[in-house]
């Protein structure tokens with residue numbers, strides 16, 4: 001079975017600025033892939049290239065095995081999208097929106113939509129332009145989750161939400177994947193969210209994928225070691241994922257703690273530390 005989403009060697013430049021360099025990764029069914037990178041790393045540009053909102057310079061994007069999803073209206077409905085600045089009709093209330101989406105989507109699930117609206121504590125009689133930023137975000141996610149999508153593409157969907165709303169939303173995303181066998185690609189700067197729900201993590205820096213790995217594998221096999229130059233020479237180069245100089249020491253992310261030479265202790269790691277080390281690593 002093809003992956004829900006396959007991105008292969010996608011390239012994009014704006015003028016002379018190369019923004020995406022051979023970006024390659026997949027979203028398998030049943031997975032939640034966290035797309036992580038600093039501001040300006042290329043996450044939104046990748047999302048736009050996936051959705052055909054910008055023309056890519058090269059590479060392929062396959063959604064549900066199809067390269068030109070635009071030609072398949074039925075399949076397009078199976079994608080739920082949440083972008084930072086969503087344009088939901090400003091002068092409609094949630095109740096009115098429900099009616100619009102009922103007509104727009106063949107598989108609109110009103111009961112599910114209202115369940116989410118209540119779970120997210122959203123007011124049904126307030127116009128969209130009177131909702132707070134966090135409320136609008138939750139509404140966008142409720143919409144994306146209510147038309148029987150198989151693939152969700154969420155750009156910063158939990159940013160700006162209070163901790164309890166984030167928890168609620170993450171639970172709904174997990175619920176979506178386990179009940180629909182769908183998949184989610186989400187970008188996030190909140191590493192605690194990534195630790196909680198991601199099955200895979202893809203790190204991007206300056207338009208280049210630095211690491212594409214199953215999350216559990218990172219916690220089981222990866223480690224960060226603080227070592228001096230002499231110890232660095234003892235490390236098997238194949239296990240060095242990223243390296244950063246810190247005074248006379250090196251912080252090194254390695255992919256196999258079993259392969260560490262004796263006497264070099266491995267620290268337990270958090271996704272936050274992995275992310276910082278990867279994004280600040282030297283070439």
Ligand SMILES: Nc1ncnc2c1ncn2[C@@H]1O[C@H](COP(=O)(O)OP(=O)(O)OP(=O)(O)O)[C@@H](O)[C@H]1O
Pocket residue numbers: 014019037038039040041042043044045046
């Ligand atoms: N239309 C455009 N024209 C020129 N440069 C652009 C355009 N869109 C994006 N860029 C540049 O591409 C790079 C990647 O931007 P992108 O929005 O993809 O980053 P991001 O990873 O989503 O960042 P953030 O975490 O801040 O949302 C940035 O350097 C940005 O300035």
